[in-house]
Amino acid sequence: MKKHDNLIAGQWVSHGNYQENRNPSDISDVIGLYSYGDAAAVDDAVAAAREALPAWAAATPQARHDVLEKTGRTLAERAEEIGRLLSREEGKTLAEGIGETMRAAQVFKFFAGEALRQAGELTPSVRPEIDVEITREPVGVVGLITPWNFPIAIPAWKTAPALAYGNCVVLKPADLTPGCAHVIAEILQESGCPDGVFNLVMGRGSTVGEAIVTHPGVDAVSFTGSAATGQHIAETCGRLRKKVQLEMGGKNPMVVLDDADLPTAVSGCLNGTFFSTGQRCTASSRLIVTEGIHDAFVEELAKQMLALKVGDALDPATQIGPVVDGKQLQSNLDYVELARQEAHEVIGGERLSLGKQGFYQAPALFLGTSNDMRINREEIFGPCGSIIKASGYEEALAVANDTEFGLSAGICTTSLKAARDFRRRAEAGMVMVNLPTAGVDYHVPFGGRKASSFGPREQGRYAAEFYTTVKTSYVFAG
Ligand SMILES: NC(=O)C1=CN([C@@H]2O[C@H](COP(=O)(O)OP(=O)(O)OC[C@H]3O[C@@H](n4cnc5c(N)ncnc54)[C@H](OP(=O)(O)O)[C@@H]3O)[C@@H](O)[C@H]2O)C=CC1
Numbered sequence: 001m002k003k004h005d006n007l008i009a010g011q012w013v014s015h016g017n018y019q020e021n022r023n024p025s026d027i028s029d030v031i032g033l034y035s036y037g038d039a040a041a042v043d044d045a046v047a048a049a050r051e052a053l054p055a056w057a058a059a060t061p062q063a064r065h066d067v068l069e070k071t072g073r074t075l076a077e078r079a080e081e082i083g084r085l086l087s088r089e090e091g092k093t094l095a096e097g098i099g100e101t102m103r104a105a106q107v108f109k110f111f112a113g114e115a116l117r118q119a120g121e122l123t124p125s126v127r128p129e130i131d132v133e134i135t136r137e138p139v140g141v142v143g144l145i146t147p148w149n150f151p152i153a154i155p156a157w158k159t160a161p162a163l164a165y166g167n168c169v170v171l172k173p174a175d176l177t178p179g180c181a182h183v184i185a186e187i188l189q190e191s192g193c194p195d196g197v198f199n200l201v202m203g204r205g206s207t208v209g210e211a212i213v214t215h216p217g218v219d220a221v222s223f224t225g226s227a228a229t230g231q232h233i234a235e236t237c238g239r240l241r242k243k244v245q246l247e248m249g250g251k252n253p254m255v256v257l258d259d260a261d262l263p264t265a266v267s268g269c270l271n272g273t274f275f276s277t278g279q280r281c282t283a284s285s286r287l288i289v290t291e292g293i294h295d296a297f298v299e300e301l302a303k304q305m306l307a308l309k310v311g312d313a314l315d316p317a318t319q320i321g322p323v324v325d326g327k328q329l330q331s332n333l334d335y336v337e338l339a340r341q342e343a344h345e346v347i348g349g350e351r352l353s354l355g356k357q358g359f360y361q362a363p364a365l366f367l368g369t370s371n372d373m374r375i376n377r378e379e380i381f382g383p384c385g386s387i388i389k390a391s392g393y394e395e396a397l398a399v400a401n402d403t404e405f406g407l408s409a410g411i412c413t414t415s416l417k418a419a420r421d422f423r424r425r426a427e428a429g430m431v432m433v434n435l436p437t438a439g440v441d442y443h444v445p446f447g448g449r450k451a452s453s454f455g456p457r458e459q460g461r462y463a464a465e466f467y468t469t470v471k472t473s474y475v476f477a478g
């Protein structure tokens with residue numbers, strides 16, 4: 001069985017403690033052994049990053065561009081093979097795994113371009129004979145802590161801007177999915193990334209993650225994961241005065257109005273609620289449907305949901321892969337049990353065996369629910385959606401906004417007036433019209449409001465807000 005080590009100062013370093021990475025489609029399939037680091041490994045990684053920082057921060061835009069462009073190109077060339085690894089370790093379908101790898105490739109290429117496009121501002125002072133120059137500098141050493149549900153795209157969309165803007169990185173991927181992050185480390189190294197600029201330390205959040213967040217040599221932390229862990233990291237970073245960026249959960253509403261095109265609404269909700277096994281922070285978990293279309297919509301969505309093929313992620317016929325692990329599956333099943341008490345009716349949601357040792361669950365639809373129920377307030381993170389009936393647009397909008405989260409919000413309608421109003425009044429960082437709430441572009445800002453996000457936006461040019469710090473210089477030319 002192949003052993004995978006951590007990358008520190010350009011060397012592959014074993015910290016012993018090899019942990020098995022198993023395939024959630026069939027846990028008898030061991031993907032590899034991954035060496036889990038500890039606080040001492042984080043010390044070494046941070047020291048390497050700090051040593052590499054002055055040269056990388058001063059590197060030419062061309063040098064940074066070339067590393068990122070080659071990394072993106074290699075990811076794209078190897079998308080099939082890496083997508084397969086992704087599907088084996090996370091459980092996404094092969095098409096989704098390859099698609100996510102391509103997205104990571106595009107992210108690296110986008111930020112290769114951004115490395116060349118950095119600019120400042122020159123402006124006259126309010127005083128005579130003085131010029132004012134505004135420039136951006138790297139933040140320093142950045143700690144990146146990533147979740148299991150997008151095991152290559154999220155490490156990519158944190159690492160690529162960090163490096164493009166001249167920072168050095170220590171990345172800790174999720175315990176369940178170290179393989180894709182290891183591939184990014186391998187490719188960055190093959191692409192000429194200088195020693196110490198990018199460091200990988202695999203391991204548990206409670207040890208490696210905590211050590212990164214509390215390390216005095218780490219200047220900023222970017223995290224994606226649960227709201228509880230995010231809150232803890234924000235409190236620690238606040239105390240230590242570190243820059244912090246958090247992407248956390250969602251309880252995303254999709255409003256379906258009477259005038260919606262039924263096939264568009266059903267296919268958008270099917271995708272947004274159940275694809276990627278519902279394991280997306282942007283998943284549509286609350287489907288808010290107005291009275292006139294309610295029955296036809298529910299009938300068609302339930303029919304299409306029941307026809308979805310759940311199975312091994314690598315089987316080309318599979319539409320819904322397994323849940324990521326036994327703990328997440330049990331949590332989903334507990335929510336289905338809760339829905340049996342709270343909702344009027346539950347369709348699907350049962351555990352499936354499929355003759356394999358995998359974590360399979362049938363997609364679930366909860367009918368006749370209200371927005372105050374726990375199933376509609378807490379993030380489930382599984383293939384489950386609730387139907388909430390609304391009397392009309394205004395009530396649907398109020399229900400959509402009545403949540404502690406604010407990541408993505410969608411509406412299906414043929415009314416330009418309603419779509420326009422929803423775009424303005426939805427309390428979310430991203431709004432979708434006649435599109436699923438999940439599935440975003442790689443070149444524009446990503447993030448939300450309220451409990452979903454904290455700090456500057458990720459992705460696109462807006463990523464510069466987090467990964468740089470602004471300097472204002474005054475020059476007296478008299
Ligand atoms: N918004 C999103 O995209 C995601 C949301 N979630 C939500 O979170 C729930 C639980 O999933 P889970 O994976 O446990 O999420 P976590 O928030 O625990 O994990 C996310 C990342 O943070 C790390 N971590 C955990 N504790 C700490 C800590 N104290 N300090 C620093 N880093 C830490 C984890 O490490 P480790 O390797 O030990 O897990 C992982 O790398 C899901 O059911 C879902 O609701 C989960 C994933 C993504």
Ligand SMILES: O=C(O)CCC(=O)C(=O)O
Pocket residue numbers: 149150224279280281282437438439440
């Ligand atoms: O919906 C998407 O495309 C991205 C979702 C995401 O980033 C997440 O679930 O963490």
